[in-house]
Amino acid sequence: MTEAVQYINGEWLTGAGAVFESLDPAKNEVIWQGAAADEAQVNDAVAAARAASADWGFRPVAERLAIIKAFAGLLEQHKPQLAKLIAQETGKPEWEALTEVAAMIGKAGLSEKAYFERTGTVENPMAGAQAFVRHKPHGVVAVFGPYNFPGHLPNGHIIPALIAGNTVVFKPSELTPMVAQETVRLWHEAGLPAGVLNLVQGEVSTGKALAAHDGIDGLFFTGSSNTGKLLHQQYAGRPGKILALEMGGNNPLVVTEVVDVDAAVHAIIQSAFITSGQRCTCARRLLVPVGEAGDRLLARLVAVSKAIRVGHYDADPQPFMGAMISERAARGMVAAQAHLLAFGGESLLMLKHLQPGTGLVSPGIVDVTGIDQLPDEEYFGPLLQVIRFNDLPEALSLANRTRYGLSAGLLSDSEADWDYFYRHIRAGIVNRNRPITGASGAAPFGGVGDSGNHRASAYYAADYCAYPVASVEGDSLNMPDTQSPGLSF
Numbered sequence: 001m002t003e004a005v006q007y008i009n010g011e012w013l014t015g016a017g018a019v020f021e022s023l024d025p026a027k028n029e030v031i032w033q034g035a036a037a038d039e040a041q042v043n044d045a046v047a048a049a050r051a052a053s054a055d056w057g058f059r060p061v062a063e064r065l066a067i068i069k070a071f072a073g074l075l076e077q078h079k080p081q082l083a084k085l086i087a088q089e090t091g092k093p094e095w096e097a098l099t100e101v102a103a104m105i106g107k108a109g110l111s112e113k114a115y116f117e118r119t120g121t122v123e124n125p126m127a128g129a130q131a132f133v134r135h136k137p138h139g140v141v142a143v144f145g146p147y148n149f150p151g152h153l154p155n156g157h158i159i160p161a162l163i164a165g166n167t168v169v170f171k172p173s174e175l176t177p178m179v180a181q182e183t184v185r186l187w188h189e190a191g192l193p194a195g196v197l198n199l200v201q202g203e204v205s206t207g208k209a210l211a212a213h214d215g216i217d218g219l220f221f222t223g224s225s226n227t228g229k230l231l232h233q234q235y236a237g238r239p240g241k242i243l244a245l246e247m248g249g250n251n252p253l254v255v256t257e258v259v260d261v262d263a264a265v266h267a268i269i270q271s272a273f274i275t276s277g278q279r280c281t282c283a284r285r286l287l288v289p290v291g292e293a294g295d296r297l298l299a300r301l302v303a304v305s306k307a308i309r310v311g312h313y314d315a316d317p318q319p320f321m322g323a324m325i326s327e328r329a330a331r332g333m334v335a336a337q338a339h340l341l342a343f344g345g346e347s348l349l350m351l352k353h354l355q356p357g358t359g360l361v362s363p364g365i366v367d368v369t370g371i372d373q374l375p376d377e378e379y380f381g382p383l384l385q386v387i388r389f390n391d392l393p394e395a396l397s398l399a400n401r402t403r404y405g406l407s408a409g410l411l412s413d414s415e416a417d418w419d420y421f422y423r424h425i426r427a428g429i430v431n432r433n434r435p436i437t438g439a440s441g442a443a444p445f446g447g448v449g450d451s452g453n454h455r456a457s458a459y460y461a462a463d464y465c466a467y468p469v470a471s472v473e474g475d476s477l478n479m480p481d482t483q484s485p486g487l488s489f
Ligand SMILES: NC(=O)c1ccc[n+]([C@@H]2O[C@H](COP(=O)([O-])OP(=O)(O)OC[C@H]3O[C@@H](n4cnc5c(N)ncnc54)[C@H](O)[C@@H]3O)[C@@H](O)[C@H]2O)c1
Pocket: 144, 145, 146, 147, 148, 149, 153, 171, 172, 173, 174, 202, 203, 204, 207, 208, 211, 222, 223, 224, 225, 226, 227, 228, 230, 246, 247, 248, 249, 279, 280, 281, 378, 380, 406, 451
């Protein structure tokens, strides 16, 4: 008998599909096991969400917000326990997992503010009647989450969707079912009515069944560009469904004149190696000027990166980098590095798989300057590519040589360089003298090109959670003072 890991219509149920497991990627231990939701259970989850939709959507927003606040309170209360589960299941260090839970808590207040500011009611003056702009929920929406922030990123869709009055069917990453289950348990405890949030766990087949379900009105996806583009194709010709895609990037970080080399190296490391390089916003390409200043910066970067502490999420003292999500992902990074070296790259710091059976890898840096056929790939791990440039126009042309456009940054003391950089770079997050990771939930979060479909999340998530309704309302029916030509009464 497998555990009840599906949450449908307010009840925990055993999955009817194939059994799958979740592994602790630092210790190579099975930490969770459950059976996937099959197609019939996905149908039940969508039906439950539909049945709950009318009541939830037309409740006063204050009632919905009260439950969202109760959930945030429970997150606060269970912060250490939830952070522990996130660390165990993803491999990220406990200090960092705590910041993920803090972001989940912060999302409640930020989404409430965004709901009113972006989708509040507006009354426009009008002679003899009242004109309103209001917003309505779409109905039933599916939320798909990635493994790298198993709590925070699905939460970034679920909370605004619920505030707006939608009901949700949540399909988490199959690599992080344990965190999803615990999060939904807290929603249940917060008093969410049956059917308002449903959890369908499973591998790709469960995701496919949900994405293809005609009973959903929208799909909010955070994950890889490959999957996002498949969904985009699947939704082509269905203008009635709202699709929000938050995808990956091949993000450039450019350095020009910097006096404080250590501060620059710190910003580079926070950009490239935090979460073992498993953030969509991580710097993948570092553009450094040719010459002595650039050489000095790289030498310092290599020295500090070599000394980065990598280890188990619960080690004392804490590591900066924990394990990657799986041994498979770690091996993928070793292969990506070999690929770049085969193309003619020069290793400045070798990325190493530290322990068989685990996702533990050390950071790697490869100089790929001058490789014509450099793959425009998101290598989702701690592998940084260095490209040397001669002048800023060349740096910008290299930086923009990507089909993605999520995050980008400039490290520079020069105001003129920043003006030039900002004007020419193409990305949704563009920072100066700060890491390009750690985006604010109070700002829109999304990219251009293959990074998204112009439906930014975070502060702008409210926009894709509701549709606007324009109304002109008169208290009574009156004949107009003047009539259109050709009418006689
Ligand atoms: N832009 C952002 O906000 C953002 C944030 C975090 C992660 N990401 C990106 O996510 C990726 C890492 O996450 P991942 O590997 O979990 O992504 P993924 O695309 O493999 O999976 C995301 C979700 O989609 C589901 N899925 C996979 N294939 C599917 C299909 N054919 N039909 C329906 N559902 C399917 C998965 O089960 C999972 O729930 C990276 O590319 C990263 O850049 C983007």
